[in-house]
Amino acid sequence: MTYLSVNGSTKLYGIIGNPVNHSFSPEMQTRAFQYHKLNSVYLPFPIQEHDLPRLLDAFKLIGMQGFNVTVPYKERIVKFLPELSEEAEFIGAVNTVKRTHKGWKGFCTDETGFALSLEAQKITIKNKRVLLLGAGGAAKAIAFALSQQKVRQLRIINRSEENALDLKTKLLNIDNSLDVAVNTDVENEFDLLINTTSVGMKGDECPIGEDLIKKCKNVVDIIYNPPITPLLKVAEKSGIRNFNGIDMLLYQGVAAFEIWTEMAAPVEIMRESLKNSLAIVK
Ligand code: ATR
Numbered sequence: 001m002t003y004l005s006v007n008g009s010t011k012l013y014g015i016i017g018n019p020v021n022h023s024f025s026p027e028m029q030t031r032a033f034q035y036h037k038l039n040s041v042y043l044p045f046p047i048q049e050h051d052l053p054r055l056l057d058a059f060k061l062i063g064m065q066g067f068n069v070t071v072p073y074k075e076r077i078v079k080f081l082p083e084l085s086e087e088a089e090f091i092g093a094v095n096t097v098k099r100t101h102k103g104w105k106g107f108c109t110d111e112t113g114f115a116l117s118l119e120a121q122k123i124t125i126k127n128k129r130v131l132l133l134g135a136g137g138a139a140k141a142i143a144f145a146l147s148q149q150k151v152r153q154l155r156i157i158n159r160s161e162e163n164a165l166d167l168k169t170k171l172l173n174i175d176n177s178l179d180v181a182v183n184t185d186v187e188n189e190f191d192l193l194i195n196t197t198s199v200g201m202k203g204d205e206c207p208i209g210e211d212l213i214k215k216c217k218n219v220v221d222i223i224y225n226p227p228i229t230p231l232l233k234v235a236e237k238s239g240i241r242n243f244n245g246i247d248m249l250l251y252q253g254v255a256a257f258e259i260w261t262e263m264a265a266p267v268e269i270m271r272e273s274l275k276n277s278l279a280i281v282k
Pocket of ligand 1: 133134135136137138139158159160161163164196197198199
């Protein structure tokens with residue numbers, strides 16, 4: 001690895017969360033900065049909830065240029081930000097913040113991350129039927145991407161019907177012609193099934209039954225650790241094309257890097273970094 005010196009002109013970036021020491025982003029973003037020989041560092045900042053209100057002032061004082069936001073602050077940071085991108089406004093969550101002349105602007109690159117991960121798999125959404133599992137923050141980002149790409153039919157299944165109905169209302173507010181329904185009987189086949197719930201993270205549970213999985217032509221589970229969830233195992237066994245959330249994680253980072261630097265992110269270098277990080281934690 002090339003060593004770039006740290007000096008009085010070094011720019012500061014980082015990630016806030018709690019915990020944050022598990023994050024793969026410091027390594028991935030540092031690789032990207034180094035590739036472009038940018039004099040920048042990216043550090044993890046474990047932040048306590050009660051410090052959030054004064055965080056942006058503190059970051060301003062120390063010259064922070066931009067930062068990522070992870071669990072549990074993606075939604076809680078929103079009210080402190082003077083400006084939000086359109087998708088962050090819709091999703092109600094922010095994972096990327098950039099220093100601007102007005103102060104700070106919040107973005108949600110999970111939406112772009114998902115869209116680019118489909119593009120990498122050569123999957124198009126326009127006029128397709130999609131079954132979405134979950135209605136939390138990640139589901140909102142993905143649903144926004146799907147509605148932007150003019151999905152033909154969206155069916156949402158979620159444990160709490162109330163949360164799914166909230167998501168449906170939000171979607172109809174931006175496009176009232178969208179064919180969207182919640183927890184209905186699923187009769188037809190789907191081009192794509194997307195799991196955004198945390199079911200499968202512990203490696204032993206599948207979010208829906210095999211019958212429903214077999215009605216789908218493609219399956220994506222946004223979980224990336226473990227890399228093969230029970231859902232993906234069923235899909236694989238049934239001969240259904242499937243992939244995990246590693247590309248979504250990669251491309252949300254790619255989009256964040258490009259927002260901060262306005263330079264093309266070195267995608268393959270960042271992918272390599274994620275693969276190495278995953279190999280270490282396993
Ligand atoms: P994220 O930001 O990763 O989307 P989140 O906003 O906490 O996280 O959302 C988690 C999603 O997983 C929700 O859809 C949640 O369902 P509820 O809306 O009913 O809470 C779903 N989820 C979490 N644990 C679950 C479980 N054991 N069974 C089914 N769904 C679950």
